[in-house]
Amino acid sequence: MRPETIAIVGAGRLGSTLALRLSDAGFKITEIIARDNPRSLAQGRRLSRSVKARTCIARRGTLDATIIWFCMPDSKIAAGVLEFARRDLRNKIALHSSGVLGSDVLAVMRESGAAVASVHPLMTFVQNSQPQLHNVAFALEGDQRAVRVAKKIVKALGGKPFPIRKQDKIAYHAFATMICPLLISLLAASEQAAKLAGISATEARVRMMPIVEQTLVNYKHMGAAASSSGPLVRGDTDTIGQHLSALVRNPALKRVYSALAQAALVYLPTRNRKAIARLLS
Structure with a gap:
């Protein structure tokens, strides 16, 4: 003891x-x-x-x-x-x-x-x-x-x-909130995007786990920039525009997507930044 x-x-x-x-x-x-x-x-x-x-x-x-x-x-x-x-x-x-x-x-x-x-x-x-x-x-x-x-x-x-x-505790707690409850908020929003594609929340949780887990493994070993992929990295404005059109059916979800995409423009490697920024505005 x-x-x-x-x-x-x-x-x-x-x-x-x-x-x-x-x-x-x-x-x-x-x-x-x-x-x-x-x-x-x-x-x-x-x-x-x-x-x-x-x-x-x-x-x-x-x-x-x-x-x-x-x-x-x-x-x-x-x-x-x-x-x-x-x-x-x-x-x-x-x-x-x-x-x-x-x-x-x-x-x-x-x-x-x-x-x-x-x-x-x-x-x-x-x-x-x-x-x-x-x-x-x-x-x-x-x-x-x-x-x-x-x-x-x-x-x-x-x-x-x-x-x-x-004096740093409030900013520290904002960091803690972003990596846990707001991460769960993102996953909950992702379930709503899956619903637009005809996928139930239960199915979405099962299907998303491999890519979510691999993304976290990539982030752990390589950091954010090297772990980023998809249309924002490629600067694929056509695909991003189609995403925004599909999300019109759920305005709250479209705002989440746009906010995260805008963060990617600031903090992650992206091509066609100005064109993407115009799409998101």
């Missing part, structure tokens, strides 16, 4: 995965602190059974762990932290895992004696999926002592910690 002990505040998707992976890595989870409602408490109890912890609400938490880790929605962290105001937190570490908020949102914990940091895993957490954290990048920012401890924990999880400046 590792010397650090951890209380998890929040038993949702992130908190559940983090608690399980920390427990797997040899960390003692002392408490799962849930909201004071039946659903949250039930989630907390299920998680507690898995990691051999106790379940409680904030005002009844013993906070005997060395680390208090907030795994709450961004909009709930500031209010959640206030529930721990005026507690004696000397020699403790307080962490949160918001991608967009800096460590200063934990100022109340700092005023009570804790060192604080933000520790954001660059990973997706959705219902019925609990990813491994091996090789996952974690953005760290905050007090030196808290960052030092957080770095040690991330490495124990098999993750890859890296420093981020607090």
Whole structure:
């Protein structure tokens, strides 16, 4: 068992995965602190059974762990932290895992004696999926002592910690949003394009996976420019024009296509840029 002990505040998707992976890595989870409602408490109890912890609400938490880790929605962290105001937190570490908020949102914990940091895993957490954290990048920012401890924990999880400046977190979170939820948005839009071709969403998901997976492999090994293909690279204005005509039946989908094509004109190698830009305008 590792010397650090951890209380998890929040038993949702992130908190559940983090608690399980920390427990797997040899960390003692002392408490799962849930909201004071039946659903949250039930989630907390299920998680507690898995990691051999106790379940409680904030005002009844013993906070005997060395680390208090907030795994709450961004909009709930500031209010959640206030529930721990005026507690004696000397020699403790307080962490949160918001991608967009800096460590200063934990100022109340700092005023009570804790060192604080933000520790954001660059990973997706959705219902019925609990990813491994091996090789996952974690953005760290905050007090030196808290960052030092957080770095040690991330490495124990098999993750890859890296420093981020607090003033860069919003742009960093925009990056994270583009590579996950907006990537899913693109795939959802692609299903609608398939529908115009008479292909169901289920069929589209099956049929697109080989090309999507190969595209990601290409991107991983060669980068964006060398992985780009299709009519934009060739400068094939006739094909692009036909695409736009076909997408008239779904104006929202046409706007998505046009926005992505315009991005390609800026960031990827393309021929006939001016002619394509006129088509898209």
